[in-house]
Each structure stands twice: as C-alpha cells, then as structure tokens.
Amino acid sequence: MGRNDYKTMSKEIFEALKIMQQQNGIPIDDLIEKIKSGILKAVKRDYPGSENIRIDLDPESETFEMALLKTVVEGEPEDPANEISLDEARAHQPDIAVGQTCEIILNPAAFGRVAASSAKQSIRSDIKQFERDKLVEQYKDKEHELVSAKVQKIEPLTGNAIITIDKDEIYFPRTEQIPGDSFKPGDIIQVYVVGVVNPDKKPTVKVSRSHRDFVKRLFEREVPEIYDGTVEIKSISREAGSRSKIAVSSKNPDVDAVGSCIGPKRSRISAIVSELGGEKIDLIPYSEDDAEFVAKALAPAEVKSVTLAEDGSKSCTVIVPANQLSLAIGNKGQNAKLAARLTGYKIDILPDEKAEE
Secondary structure: OOHHHHHHHHHHHHHHHHHHHHHHOOOHHHHHHHHHHHHHHHHHHHOOOOOOEEEEEEOOOOEEEEEEEEEEEOOOOOOOOOEEEHHHHHHHOOOOOOOOEEEEEEOHHHHHHHHHHHHHHHHHHHHHHHHHHHHHHHHOOOOOOEEEEEEEEEOOOOOOEEEEEOOEEEEEOHHHOOOOOOOOOOOEEEEEEEEEEOOOOOOEEEEEOOOHHHHHHHHHHHOHHHHOOOEEEEEEEEEOOOEEEEEEEEOOOOOOHHHHHHOHHHHHHHHHHHHOOOOEEEEEEOOOOHHHHHHHHOOOOOOOEEEEOOOOOOEEEEEEOHHHHHHHHOHHHHHHHHHHHHHOOEEEEEEHHHHHO
C-alpha cells in the first residue's frame, strides 16, 4: 500500500466518520475511540510483542498517524519489540538520548490491507452496538408506555406505515396496527412502545396498537383509580380490533372496580372504545376463586356451573344453558378462547341438557 493509498484510506475514514455522526447522532469522540481500538488490534497482529502503540485520529485536520513507541537503550535491546538501540533510534530522531522514547512512524504499508480491513470490520460491529445503545438510552423512559406519533407515510398496497416519534422515523407494520385502523399522513396517533428489537441486525424501535398492553395503558390513562393503584388490572386477553377481556379488582371495598373503568355516563370506557376503533370490551370482576373467575370470564354468557379438574391441572368443565352455548363459545370460538387466556384455564363448555344425559 503506497502513500496515495494511505491518503485515500485516511480520507475514507474521516468521510465515514462524518456520515456516521450525521446519520446516527453518535458523538465523534466515541466513534474515534472505537476506530482506534479496531486499528490497535490490527496493528498488534503484525507487531504482537509491542506494548506501546500511538494512534492519532484528528477529524479537524483529518490527520491519521500511527507509531510504535520504543525505549532507547545502550547496546543491543533485550526486548526488540519495545526497546531500540541508541544508534537505530537516532536514525529516526537525531537528538534522542538513552532512556527516552523513540517513535517509529508506521504507514499502512507496514501493517497491510488485512489490518485495515480488520479495523473496518471492528468499526462496523461497534456501530451496530452504538445504534442499539443509543436507541435503548433514548427510549428507556418510553418503553412499555403510550406515546404520541405522527403518521408520515402509508404504503397503499400493504398498509404499512412510517411514523415519527421525537423526529425518529419508525416502521409501523400493518400487523401491529388494529384491524380497521385507517390512517393518513399528518395524523397524530397513540402507539405502545414494545421496545428495541433486532439487536444483532439493524436495531429498531417496535411499536404496536394490537398489543394487549396497549389496552392496559389506555385504561391507566383514562381511569384515575387504576393509575393511583386503587383498582388493579389482573389480566388481559385480546383479539385486536374485535374484543378484549379485562379482569379488574379493587383494593378498596368502597370502590367498584368495573364501575370505575366504565366511568360516569360510560365516559371512560367510551373514550377507550373510540381509540380502539369500536373494539368490544368485557370488564370482568376478578375473583380469587378460580371457578367463579372462569364463570365471570365467559361473559356475556350465563354459566350454571364450573367444575375444576380434580388432578390439579388448569382445566375445567363449564355447564351453560343450551340457549347460551353459542354465546359462551362465541364466533369462531373467540369468547371461549379469550376467557381461557384471561384465566389460564383450558375450558370445556357443555350445554346443560348434555350434562343431564
């Protein structure tokens, strides 16, 4: 690698530094330290015994220098990797004396393209970690919370969207939207921040409106008794866009958990249903009695009896009036599935006349 190659590589490094700083917002000093670390590893492969290596990267002057630092000794050095004879040292620095440090300037030809390639690979790996750390730090206070986002773009064929949160562009796939959601550029929407995903690839922030905790956060926002801890959401099961079941309990006997969630003139529940695009919500009074909890979870169907499995497994048999069977099971089994998820029980539903047989 000649002098021109050296200049070219130096120029490429500083151009890459500027681009990475602009695109990722990574502090230039941190980038430089990572690059120096990568180059140091590469140089040490060609000079394995060297303990002192100077690497200078100055983005302002765009200078890039490397040097081996060796102690000047009388006679032949016992440790050639870290010591240099006085005669040899004076070939580099004429006025140097024994005991001083001699700098032997390196150029890319001294450690070759392999070292440069290794340094670049280390930089790429570090940048991925930088991007992830930056996102984690930026969104640590937003993770698992509701935030406002602005719709920038909708893909006509897929319905996938690009949204911005605090000027960050975030991909919002149709699968994380509520079925029936219809957005247009400029809309301000509420999303639930799931967290930072794809740490091994290009990290990104995952947001959702179909996540069950999106509903939980809406209730916390609309119901003061949930926010202050008087009323507790015990569990949630959800088919986004269709129906959610929310089990709630009150820590204060004078406070009605279900009534608090509904609100005066249904104001609280109406606001939540509106945000969910008309999604039905079943508010279920939580019970420590599993059989009673299962019965309530099958609302709006009436339940005659619940028999828990004697072997202690989380399964049960539920008897309902014959005319309530389809209601208990629900369209495509939805009501029964949601009740099962809410309670953690495998539920077998039978009509009462079958039980009598």
